Amino acid sequence: MSFVGKVLIVVQVVMSLCFMAFAGAVYVTTDNWKTKHEQSEEQLGSMKTSIANVEASLSQARDERAAVESTLKQEADKWKLAFQNEEAQVKDLTGRLNNINNGLERQTAIAQSAQTEAGNREKESEVLRKQNIDLQKRIDEVSAELNTERDKSFNSEVALRQLEERFGKLQVQTAFLEKIVRKYDLPTDPAIVEGLENPPPKLDGLVEQVEKGKTNRTRYVVISVGQDDGLRVGHELEVLGARQQKTIYLGAVKVISVEADKAVCEVVAPSKLGDIEVGDNVTTKL
Structure with missing residues (x-):
């Protein structure tokens, strides 16, 4: 075999070894890229799930907040209206009680004047006494009604304060959730x-x-x-x-x-x- 032939054989062997090394490097690079891609897909899926969970919790909290605010507003309006009605009734009963007291004072004056008259006025005095008894009973009834209305008014005020406290707590909770959304830059666009x-x-x-x-x-x-x-x-x-x-x-x-x-x-x-x-x-x- 000539010297040129030997050189060609050596060159061919060296090129074969280089080609095999290059093929191995390509295979390793492709395999590493596939593994990293699958890991990235898993991490992306986990992040999407976490974002979806946070968005679902935020959406649920907003819905609950809207529902509770609406309910609290309706209840507050109802209690305020009831309080106004009770207050009007108290004023009306107070006026009626004053009228009854004035009438009682007039009837008492008439009775005292009648007692100084002759005995033929005794029947009239008896009638007036009965009227006074009836008036006193009515006064007692009106006083009881007035106390009942005052109790109702007090209960309405207590219930209204409780509703206002609940509304304040919900506002604090809502502000906290909105702070989390801004801090982590969570999307709020429904699309x-x-x-x-x-x-x-x-x-x-x-x-x-x-x-x-x-x-x-x-x-x-x-x-x-x-x-x-x-x-x-x-x-x-x-x-x-x-x-x-x-x-x-x-x-x-x-x-x-x-x-x-x-x-x-x-x-x-x-x-x-x-x-x-x-x-x-x-x-x-x-």
Whole structure:
């Protein structure tokens, strides 16, 4: 064998070893990327669940607060009206009692004057005495009614104070929940909350438009599926594309605006394997 042949054989062996090392490195890199992607998906799912739970608790607390505030307001209005009615009745009974006292004083004066008259006035005095007894009974009845109305008025005031205390506690609780929402920057838009609570349906679409960012990589895309297909703000889709006759993963996009037949998405997880282009596929089936 000539010297040139030996050199070619050595070169061929070295190139084979290099190719095997390169293939091993590609395999390890692909396997590590898949593991990290699955871990990211699990963490994202956990975060979505936590956000959904917090949003559900906040929504429930707001509904309970609205219901309790409405009930407390209705009860407060009812008690205030009852208190006003009772107060009017007390004033009316007081006036009637004064009139009865005035009448009693007049009748007493008449009776005292009649006693100084002759014996033929005794029958008239007896009649007046009976009238006085009846008036006294009526005074006692009116006094009892007045005491009852005063008790009712006192009970109404106590109930009103209790309602006001409950309302104050609810206001403090509501302020605390709103502070938590602001601190953790939780979304309050019903459309965003709906997208976080309800997973997207299984669907496929195409990238129709792309908009590049400062790094000359795609930052926003317009896709061919929208609200009529079940998409909501907050849903995420995966992007796949054909590069050199191979289908590769190009990242994940999140819906930020949705119309009937299309949606605008932001790239939230770009891929190092390639950039998103018009005509690439989007799907929720991965």
